[in-house]
Amino acid sequence: MTANTINLLDLDRELQNQTPQKILKHAISQFDKIAISFSGAEDVALIEMAVGLRRDIPIFCLDTGRLHAETYRFIEKVRKHYGVRIEVLSPNGDAVSKLVAEKGLFSFYEDDHKECCGIRKIEPLRKKLLTLDAWITGQRKDQSPTRAEIPVIQDDKLFARANEKLTKFNPLANWSSKEVWDYIRMCEAPYNELHDKGYISIGCEPCTRPVGPGQHEREGRWWWEEATKKECGLHADNQ
Numbered sequence: 593m594t595a596n597t598i599n600l601l602d603l604d605r606e607l608q609n610q611t612p613q614k615i616l617k618h619a620i621s622q623f624d625k626i627a628i629s630f631s632g633a634e635d636v637a638l639i640e641m642a643v644g645l646r647r648d649i650p651i652f653c654l655d656t657g658r659l660h661a662e663t664y665r666f667i668e669k670v671r672k673h674y675g676v677r678i679e680v681l682s683p684n685g686d687a688v689s690k691l692v693a694e695k696g697l698f699s700f701y702e703d704d705h706k707e708c709c710g711i712r713k714i715e716p717l718r719k720k721l722l723t724l725d726a727w728i729t730g731q732r733k734d735q736s737p738t739r740a741e742i743p744v745i746q747d748d749k750l751f752a753r754a755n756e757k758l759t760k761f762n763p764l765a766n767w768s769s770k771e772v773w774d775y776i777r778m779c780e781a782p783y784n785e786l787h788d789k790g791y792i793s794i795g796c797e798p799c800t801r802p803v804g805p806g807q808h809e810r811e812g813r814w815w816w817e818e819a820t821k822k823e824c825g826l827h828a829d830n831q
Contacts (some may be wrong), residue, residue, distance in 0.1 A: 600747050607744040612763035613641050615744055617730065619761040620646050621724075623726040628677060629717075632663045633784055633794045634772045635730035636670055638763065641783045642728075643674050652679040652720055656712035657688065658796040666784040673782050681716040688712065698798060705799060705814050712796075714811055721751040726759040734811060735793065737820050769809060 607615050618624060620642070626632045627639050627650035642649045653667060671678050691711055714750070719725060731742050741783040744765050752758035764772060769792070776783055786794055790802030792809035 593819070600745060604743040608766065610744075612637075612767060615763040616641050617645055619728060619745075619759075619763070620649065623759070625724050626726040626728065627679075627720075627724055628728045629730075630667075630670070631730060631794075632659065632667055633730070634742070634764075634769075634776070636781050636783060637772050637775050637779075638728060638730055639670060639674060639676065639761075640775070640779050643676065647676075649676075650679070651676055652681055652749070654681050654713050654716055655680045655817045656796050657683065658712065658798060660786060660794070660800070662784055662786045663794060666782065669782045679720075681720055682819075683712045683716050687715070700814075701816060702797065705817070709735055721748075721758060722753055724758065726761065728761045730762065730764050731762045732764050732767055732772070737822075744751060754813045789814060 598618070607618065610618075616638070626749075628635070628642060630636075630651050630653040632653055639649075639651060642790060648748065655664075667678060667680070688711060691708065695703075727748075733740050733742055742762050742765050744762055746760050746762070748758040748760040765774075775781075784794055790804075791800060792803055793813050794800055795813055798813075799814050801812045801815060803809060
């Protein structure tokens with residue numbers, strides 16, 4: 593364990609007791625080359641908080657080519673509501689064409705969603721993160737078993753450039769879904785209309801469905817796979 597890692601662990605312990613707004617303020621004050629990863633769901637809470645701290649905060653989202661029409665409309669609604677620029681990242685067209693030609697449009701139902709996610713999400717994200725020193729996500733501990741121990745700040749080894757550091761901030765880590773939604777409603781922030789149709793965790797259209805009463809929010813994601821596999825790789829464990 594390096595001295596730098598120890599410092600990050602100490603800082604995480606300190607920031608665990610801070611509000612998301614204070615965590616964001618710390619992140620933005622420490623890094624110029626930093627951006628918010630906007631997934632087109634509750635991450636709007638991050639944008640609501642961040643624009644008050646830095647109006648020109650860079651924001652990006654991943655367009656996999658398989659999102660719901662409602663999600664595309666939501667992205668545009670957020671852009672206009674806050675007057676911000678949202679960089680929309682697209683996958684490599686040749687890689688998508690090769691996958692579809694070899695395995696069809698719905699191969700993830702038969703084998704594993706990781707291959708499709710790797711092409712449509714991981715690689716565009718990796719390319720973007722190579723230009724940054726830090727990024728901000730909307731991950732929360734209550735979202736799934738795989739996220740129960742996420743820190744507020746971490747050394748992202750998965751996407752870092754060779755021999756360089758990439759810092760990842762999760763300001764909403766300690767907030768519950770209720771706290772996020774209370775904040776969205778209090779601020780009258782825009783939200784994805786799919787939430788009014790029973791969707792909680794929203795991803796690509798073929799891999800997302802509404803959840804029933806009492807079901808956990810991630811039950812609607814990759815429902816044909818077990819709970820411990822409900823990640824696409826954007827937030828793989830790299831502690």
